[in-house]
Amino acid sequence: MAIAERWLRERFGSEIVDHRIWALCGDGCLMEGISSEATSLAGHLGLDRLTILYDDNGITIDGKTSLSFSEDVPKRFDAMGWHTQVIDGHDRAAVRKALEAAKAETSRPSIICARTVIAHGAPNLAGTNKAHGAPLGDAEVRATKERLGLDPDVTFAVPVDVVSYVRRGNPARAEARVAWEKRLAESPQRARFERFHANPNTSEVSWPTFETGSKIATRKAGEKVIQALSQRIENLIGGSADLAESNGSYMHGGGDVARGAWDKRNLHFGIREHAMASISNGLSLHGGVVPYCATFLTFHDYMRPAVRLAAIMHRPIVYVYTHDSVWLGEDGPTHQPIEHLMAMRAMPNLWVVRPADANETVAAWKLALARRDGPTALCLTRQNLPVIANTGPGLERGAYVLADEPEIHVVLIATGSEVALALQAKDVLGQEGIRARVVSMPCTALFDRQDAAYRSSVLPRGVPRVSIEAGTTFGWERWVDGGISIGIDRFGASAPGAVVADKLGLNVPNVVAKTRELLGAR
């Protein structure tokens, strides 16, 4: 959020964008690795409008933090380039002063380490982990109220003087809001500001097209799309976890966002996938920007908790996941996705799109940017793929017939790089008199949402089906309906991509043999 604020302020000036980001965090938050990833980048970028209030109560669910935590937190944040303060969190004057000091700091993010007592005021449970994960309970609430001089029989009550104190500030806040609205209304930048905050308008994007028969990796096709988008969608912002060139995620000519270079476009998240996805959530929740982020597909695992939050919160974020199969080659099993496509498809509200070729990649990006109620993962190849005739239209329905015969014996369902393989297999099967339909199924979630008529027009009942995907076969049962699935039900191997794929049966002879077997077996 602090990145979005700073980035927009650079463009609109502090007349229009001028706010601060306050984060409340506890001991557990600072133990999670993502807190180090995110605060390290915040320090690097000098996000001075960001202030963390760290509720340092020394208690977690299991007991005292001293069971597992003995960091010098101010020093840790100092090492990351933060302004640090340590105060008594129950001393209201000290809190006020610390907030002012944080606001006065103009080059670094700020953390206020506020030493507190959990359940402060509760006579028996204060300072204990019993007050962490469970309610205080009726008796302790009563005792606490008595101790604080409140009427224990009155519940959900706010004292009159507290109400009036809070309301006293309202006119000034309303005035500030009206003044801001006036500044915006009169600003020459008004239309631009509203455009930034509307859905991305892709009507003037010069979408690339790719000639049938040429060869290009879908990550490279994606790179061309990003260039085209960056020309027309000026609030497109994004980047990679240190794989900008490999992912094809760099906006050429957009420059690198850095401390003092906020007019630039490309974010460098560092090797911090979890924070990258979380920052993308923050950018999207803040608004005014169109965020995307990129890494290898296998590293989806590192960012998965934040992707899940995007799905829960309906955030329209685009994940660019390249090197989407064993075809990535020598990096081997740790880097070769196997179960990732299915693990992502299992997540509610995440659209997983694996385009068959360059033109389907363009269609996938269109789909992702048109989506407003959740995130979309684009799974792209490292290796070159042939550009296939007629790909793209139909992608919005999740699956479509790409090549057909008048009367079919079998349907070959494929995604991504395996669509070209299915087309080759179709030709060989045809020579044997087996007439195959080839279906490209870039997005299973969208296909499942189509009506029964469309679904059965693509996958007619009674016609045997074969799925082909360079990943686990688990999950394909939903679409092959008693047919067979060709895939990889083991971890990968380190060798040139084509060798690995071939050894694991992702080749024409195996697809043909398995299909023949399926049909013979009936």
Add this chain to the structure above:
Amino acid sequence: MAIAERWLRERFGSEIVDHRIWALCGDGCLMEGISSEATSLAGHLGLDRLTILYDDNGITIDGKTSLSFSEDVPKRFDAMGWHTQVIDGHDRAAVRKALEAAKAETSRPSIICARTVIAHGAPNLAGTNKAHGAPLGDAEVRATKERLGLDPDVTFAVPVDVVSYVRRGNPARAEARVAWEKRLAESPQRARFERFHANPNTSEVSWPTFETGSKIATRKAGEKVIQALSQRIENLIGGSADLAESNGSYMHGGGDVARGAWDKRNLHFGIREHAMASISNGLSLHGGVVPYCATFLTFHDYMRPAVRLAAIMHRPIVYVYTHDSVWLGEDGPTHQPIEHLMAMRAMPNLWVVRPADANETVAAWKLALARRDGPTALCLTRQNLPVIANTGPGLERGAYVLADEPEIHVVLIATGSEVALALQAKDVLGQEGIRARVVSMPCTALFDRQDAAYRSSVLPRGVPRVSIEAGTTFGWERWVDGGISIGIDRFGASAPGAVVADKLGLNVPNVVAKTRELLGAR
């Protein structure tokens, strides 16, 4: 690994256990959040035998680390209680001295920040990111060799003086090894040491049994198993990411491992799930201990990259995942697993076990400890479940018939907490004349490995099937074979668990209605 070394040294003395752990890391490693999690805990525990050699070459794939990283690394490690040194990594005398200083440090882990030049000696690529992700190439290798005074036409050659230098140390190393073997052979602890390094022997464990009709959450049953195991398997070591009580993962009477308390049993990982799973990998790879770790099922996502490594590396680790469905209640969608079971089942070599009740939980633990070639995830309930007759035997085959009728109309397949629901539905269906078999399917991976005869004895062809599981229905197609799946294809909701489950259709009337519909539709 350093935890394992220290923990075993406490038990066997430095006569037998006395080694050091060296870690090599780069800039990217220190950006990943897991590095902060793990090094924070290492500092807290004072793991003085652990030394990190940080190859600080200032280069990542995208370019200079200054694109995204400006931490004061020594200060960061100092804040976490580490001994720190900064040296010129190309100065061999300085490296030697730093290694000695690290060894001399007896209360803190140590990091040696070695400033280096990537591709040192390569005339054109040294110090650039071109030397990071790709080979130098023939020309640059030749130029480098020339510059270093080596013959560019000789490859895979080790100079004779290097060979002799290295071999000169061999007799001393061989001697040390023989001396250690002698000490071990003569040690009164020898048998114990060998037992620690053999497969866990559970033959004398007093496994708990649970009376049919009583009620207990499977996490509580798991807690009783852990108590029984801790009595007989003295090298069982484990803990939780700050949820010891909730997970039922605490070995009562085992005490808390801490700096200066290495005779204890329970690890407190802090709120660091990723490091917890990675440390479990380290414990298992080190050997001599039987590791388990615990958190809520939803936080599997945080540890997923390390779980995948365990599966790739065939590590026999037990993951205790409690609060395994929307039944966890008020914590709501962020904490309620939906897609997790299927996302885990998609991973090769990970066994996912969701026991139906307390006795099946005992069987699950037996299975997990007997497994030697990969990790096992035990998915346990927060809520109480009835103890069912005849559960347990059959679990090792992944699925088995729990309740049957002479001639069946339908098979209800359920896992975990939904097995009791299936049994209730069976009764109601029976009153309508619909005869149902109930199959408990705690581990799909094991069921898939059974022969066709067994599989069809449990799930006979031609009999309609209904699966019931409080998670996504995606994936169940593999086992329902054209039948239907009752589950939750959306994120959860915050309310008492029973309310959420009921609202989402996990109740007898819905199971009965859907089953009736399925049978009527045929």
